[in-house]
Amino acid sequence: MNSEKLKKDFSVFQEKPELTYLDNAATTQTPERxxxxxxxxxxxxxxxxxxxxxxxxxxxxxxxxxxxxxxxxxxxxxxxxxxxxxxxxxxxxxxxxxxxxxxxxxxxxxxxxxxxxxxxxxxxxxxxxxxxxxxxxxxxxxxxxxxxxxxxxxxxxxxxxxxxxxxxxxxxxxxxxxxxxxxxxxxxxxxxxxxxxxxxxxxxxxxxxxxxxxxxxxxxxxxxxxxxxxxxxxxxxxxxxxxxxxxxxxxxxxxxxxxxxxxxxxxxxxxxxxxxxxxxxxNVGLENIQEHEKELAEQMIQGLAKIDGVKVLSPESACLVSFTMKEAHPHDISEILNQEDVAIRAGHHCAQPLMEKLGVSATARASPYLYNTEEDVEKFLEAIRKVREVFR
Ligand SMILES: Cc1ncc(COP(=O)(O)O)c(C=O)c1O
Structure with a gap:
């Protein structure tokens, strides 16, 4: 699956080439067609x-x-x-x-x-x-x-x-x-x-x-x-x-x-x-989309594991990645990422009873989709490293 090519089908990425959109579990972008x-x-x-x-x-x-x-x-x-x-x-x-x-x-x-x-x-x-x-x-x-x-x-x-x-x-x-x-x-x-x-x-x-x-x-x-x-x-x-x-x-x-x-x-x-x-x-094929997302999620999980203070909550085989970072509230993570043009979700994800059980008020969540690339994940990880620097 050529996500770089698919990205061209979405005007938002032509308008905002700097955008790394990883909030697809909330809402996906809309192709021109x-x-x-x-x-x-x-x-x-x-x-x-x-x-x-x-x-x-x-x-x-x-x-x-x-x-x-x-x-x-x-x-x-x-x-x-x-x-x-x-x-x-x-x-x-x-x-x-x-x-x-x-x-x-x-x-x-x-x-x-x-x-x-x-x-x-x-x-x-x-x-x-x-x-x-x-x-x-x-x-x-x-x-x-x-x-x-x-x-x-x-x-x-x-x-x-x-x-x-x-x-x-x-x-x-x-x-x-x-x-x-x-x-x-x-x-x-x-x-x-x-x-x-x-x-x-x-x-x-x-x-x-x-x-x-x-x-x-x-x-x-x-x-x-x-x-x-x-x-x-x-x-x-x-x-x-x-x-x-x-x-x-x-x-x-x-x-x-x-x-x-x-x-x-x-x-x-x-x-x-x-x-x-x-x-x-x-036309793209759901199996291809699923495989692609899982590869990107795995890349995220492996990258996050190397950043000190980050705790990944999602399992290895997940299609998205929920995580927390010591000392940094998920809203702070999301806000700093926003300044780096990386869009993720931070909050209780409409699952407050689960947050209650986990003993957290919120998590950060990065969710890829078919138009995300390995470069997007690298940019996301780089932005997370910056958050770590701020909250060290
Ligand atoms: C698992 C799940 N169920 C239901 C919903 C609600 O979807 P909508 O807001 O489109 O009704 C969501 C949205 O995030 C969801 O993730």
Whole structure:
């Protein structure tokens, strides 16, 4: 994979050649062809969908439904199993609001707030049990998880890749455990769908959620995959235009799913941008991206290990690197790196219960993607050495 060449597809790196962008786990940059596709939608196809009986209305509807097909094919689902949302967070909230559960909910203690809070609130509001599955930098403790499953377990929600450590979680094994116990499994694919080839039928998961902006797509577009039978059973999350078949003064009939879950005018331009981003990713090849990222992460880990006072929290095989430095707050690290034109993330990564367990308020996190190069990593390591000099 030629990341130097791929970098040229991103205008931001032409505008800012000095930029080393290593905050991809938060949001990735957007290739010119995705920007161009969104622009073309507004120039040539812009209208509302599913209701306007004119040429532009037909074209917008076609573009939107083609995007749904593209997303479905990308993750091995069916077109009518794809609901467009604003982001992964909204997709999880949708399921937590609409899915009827009667039993315990399990979530790893490493979970992103978006992945745990909707379930915690549901548990509180509906008097359900909620438990954390023990987990660390190597992923969830499968043995412990196995013991936590019983006939009362209703659902397990797990991120395929942790946004704090960058490790993979054993989704297939968990899916098997869940289904053996008649429980549902939801997979948070916010960090995995952008890099791991994902097939919902092979993984045998009930729900999968992800966000466009972490995989070269626009912000404000997210995806919920749900098995068709479950979408049929679930009640709408929001009501309004676009999701009804008929409304009488005293009676309403919902549309079929997935439209039943897409109230109001959706982010049509966002969906066509996402479909274009998927095409770009497919051309590069997810396996190539994953391998490339892991090489860069390994280079970072090896480099950081040589800098005194630095503690790496991510495992060797991670796709990103979380770390701390003695005497330097992660915000200071990030700020000094910013002065060197290196962008990383510092904070609690929306995983405060995990930070609490680790006894830290924050970590620094460098997350590469397909356009990052070995030179980027060298520049990052050089900047970290400068931080060390400041805080020595
Ligand atoms: C693992 C994980 N889950 C969920 C989310 C939430 O994604 P979004 O903010 O796009 O809804 C993130 C974002 O950082 C994440 O890393």
């Amino acid at each position: 995705v920007i161009e596709r969104v622009n073309r939608f507004y120039r040539e196809e812009n209208a509302n969908i599913g209701r306007s009986l004119h040429e532009l209305g037909y074209r917008a509807t076609e573009a939107y439904e083609n995007s749904r097909k593209k997303v479905a094919d990308f993750i091995g689902g069916r077109k009518d199993e794809i609901v467009f949302t604003r982001n992964a967070t909204e997709s999880i909230n949708l399921v937590a609001s609409s899915l009827e559960l009667d039993g315990k909910i399990l979530v790893p203690e490493t979970a992103h707030h978006s992945e745990q809070l909707p379930w915690r609130r549901k548990a509180e509001e509906e008097g359900l049990e909620f438990e954390f599955i023990p987990a660390d930098e190597n992923g969830i403790d499968l043995e412990a998880a196995e013991k936590m499953f019983d006939e009362d377990t209703a659902l397990v929600s797990v991120s395929h890749v942790s946004n704090v450590y960058g490790n993979d979680n054993p989704v297939e094994e968990l899916a098997e455990l869940a289904h053996k116990n008649d429980a549902y499994i939801m997979v948070d694919g916010a960090q995995s769908v952008p890099r791991i080839p994902t097939d919902v039928k092979e993984l045998d998961v009930d729900f999968l959620v992800f966000s466009g902006h972490k995989m070269l797509g626009p912000t404000g577009i997210g995806v919920l995959y749900a098995r068709k039978e479950l979408l049929e059973e679930m009640e709408p999350y929001q009501t309004g235009g676009g999701m009804i078949r008929t409304v009488k003064r005293d009676e309403t009939q919902w549309e079929e799913s997935p439209q039943k879950f897409e109230a109001g005018t959706p982010n049509i331009a966002g969906t066509v941008g996402l479909a274009e981003a998927i095409e770009y990713l497919e």
